[in-house]
Amino acid sequence: xxxxxxxxxxxxxxxxxxxxxxxxxxxxxxxxxxxxxxxxxxxxxxxxxxxxxxxxxxxxxxxxxxxxxxxxxxxxxxxxxxxxxxxxxxxxxxxxxxxxxxxxxxxxxxxxxxxxxxxxxxxxxxxxxxxxxxxxxxxxxxxxxxxxxxxxxxxxxxxxxxxxxxxxxxxxxxxxxxxxxxxxxxxxxxxxxxxxxxxxxxxxxxxxxxxxxxxxxxxxxxxxxxxxxxxxxxxxxxxxxxxxxxxxxxxxxxxxxxxxxxxxxxxxxxxxxxxxxxxxxxx
Amino acid sequence: xxxxxxxxxxxxxxxxxxxxxxxxxxxxxxxxxxxxxxxxxxxxxxxxxxxxxxxxxxxxxxxxxxxxxxxxxxxxxxxxxxxxxxxxxxxxxxxxxxxxxxxxxxxxxxxxxxxxxxxxxxxxxxxxxxxxxxxxxxxxxxxxxxxxxxxxx
Ligand SMILES: Cc1cc2nc3c(=O)[nH]c(=O)nc-3n(C[C@H](O)[C@H](O)[C@H](O)COP(=O)(O)OP(=O)(O)OC[C@H]3O[C@@H](n4cnc5c(N)ncnc54)[C@H](O)[C@@H]3O)c2cc1C
Ligand code: FES
Numbered sequence: 001x002x003x004x005x006x007x008x009x010x011x012x013x014x015x016x017x018x019x020x021x022x023x024x025x026x027x028x029x030x031x032x033x034x035x036x037x038x039x040x041x042x043x044x045x046x047x048x049x050x051x052x053x054x055x056x057x058x059x060x061x062x063x064x065x066x067x068x069x070x071x072x073x074x075x076x077x078x079x080x081x082x083x084x085x086x087x088x089x090x091x092x093x094x095x096x097x098x099x100x101x102x103x104x105x106x107x108x109x110x111x112x113x114x115x116x117x118x119x120x121x122x123x124x125x126x127x128x129x130x131x132x133x134x135x136x137x138x139x140x141x142x143x144x145x146x147x148x149x150x151x152x153x154x155x156x157x158x159x160x161x162x163x164x165x166x167x168x169x170x171x172x173x174x175x176x177x178x179x180x181x182x183x184x185x186x187x188x189x190x191x192x193x194x195x196x197x198x199x200x201x202x203x204x205x206x207x208x209x210x211x212x213x214x215x216x217x218x219x220x221x222x223x224x225x226x227x228x229x230x231x232x233x234x235x236x237x238x239x240x241x242x243x244x245x246x247x248x249x250x251x252x253x254x255x256x257x258x259x260x261x262x263x264x265x266x267x268x269x270x271x272x273x274x275x276x277x278x279x280x281x282x283x
Numbered sequence: 284x285x286x287x288x289x290x291x292x293x294x295x296x297x298x299x300x301x302x303x304x305x306x307x308x309x310x311x312x313x314x315x316x317x318x319x320x321x322x323x324x325x326x327x328x329x330x331x332x333x334x335x336x337x338x339x340x341x342x343x344x345x346x347x348x349x350x351x352x353x354x355x356x357x358x359x360x361x362x363x364x365x366x367x368x369x370x371x372x373x374x375x376x377x378x379x380x381x382x383x384x385x386x387x388x389x390x391x392x393x394x395x396x397x398x399x400x401x402x403x404x405x406x407x408x409x410x411x412x413x414x415x416x417x418x419x420x421x422x423x424x425x426x427x428x429x430x431x432x433x434x435x436x
Contacts, residue, residue: 215431
């Protein structure tokens, strides 16, 4: 059976069957699928920030970033927010069911290039998922980086993802983990306000900082201006762009963003290279 | 023990302020401490204080009738709390409650208003520090209203 599947892998348009090894409930509307290839013992390799096309059979295919595993861990993890038809269908799947998977595709976070720098990771909502493998990679070589700061904003406390890992990131690796929510009641003892407000509260050396941002476009726009206010150079800021996708390999043009295709040239871009298109309504 | 003047001089809000003005402002200042859960001020009370947070965290809350209070913003180390002392009718718009043990310097708003009235350069210095904070808060509030992480529902 494994032999028969091999030729299919040669076409980037053909989904490969993956078995759901575990379903993790992350929050009321967000879940993770830990998947393993059905017909091959090896897990796929990927770079932090890359995404897969996940196919819910008979429903459709969506781009979803890879959110794990930790280095050396088994399978692939995708953390998904149930917002519509395909993500809703994926949400209904159970352990041992099968999904189709293509990729990994796209550009990666600049981990190697950031050695020697302080790192500011800014995530909004589900945006922490594509950044988690970057954090794992940074922590895997912790001594190669200066300060590591995670600034994370969500709508409500119950939307926070991966909170169990925060203590390890803080305690074992000395990461400055700062989170904030848009609104909360008195049970919440943490920060309230948008994620940009945390930039002023974090301790890093702006000129020697690489910032990696993932979240809704409006949030990223204000995050960039806050980082610039602290004088982080534009060519040290990396953002992610999201557009609807079909082929994910640069054939169809669905994901065009100015002169770039997000699936092939992105989704991670250095800010100074795309800033003239960023925030333009028509693009 | 650091003097009030040196604490103010090292606080980001007063960075770069002329020593003579720091001395003037220190004349209106005193140290305060709030335990977790203690109210610093309440909505509609007269606003005659301006707080410079040294350490801790304060929640600004609104309490819709018959509902649980909602926190709309938190203020922490190195930030300032309250500008209603500067704008008539000098009443607080929110409740401010310490979320954790909070140490601050409180400046007497009436004293500051008088000094700013007498010396417009001091008034300008204070306003040019306060306005960016007000602007940034307004920007942040707009983003909160946009509900950017929401599911378009
Ligand atoms: C490169 C890339 C990586 C991505 N990584 C992830 C990831 O790791 N996890 C994840 O959950 N999502 C991720 N997304 C977004 C995900 O692909 C979309 O949420 C998904 O395509 C929605 O498909 P659907 O059929 O479920 O929703 P649809 O039925 O197409 O849409 C239903 C409703 O949801 C709204 N909607 C669609 N997309 C979003 C969105 N992104 N946010 C809020 N509302 C939306 C639509 O406006 C519509 O009202 C990524 C997107 C890209 C381009
Ligand atoms: S999705 Fe087809 S070109 Fe990008």
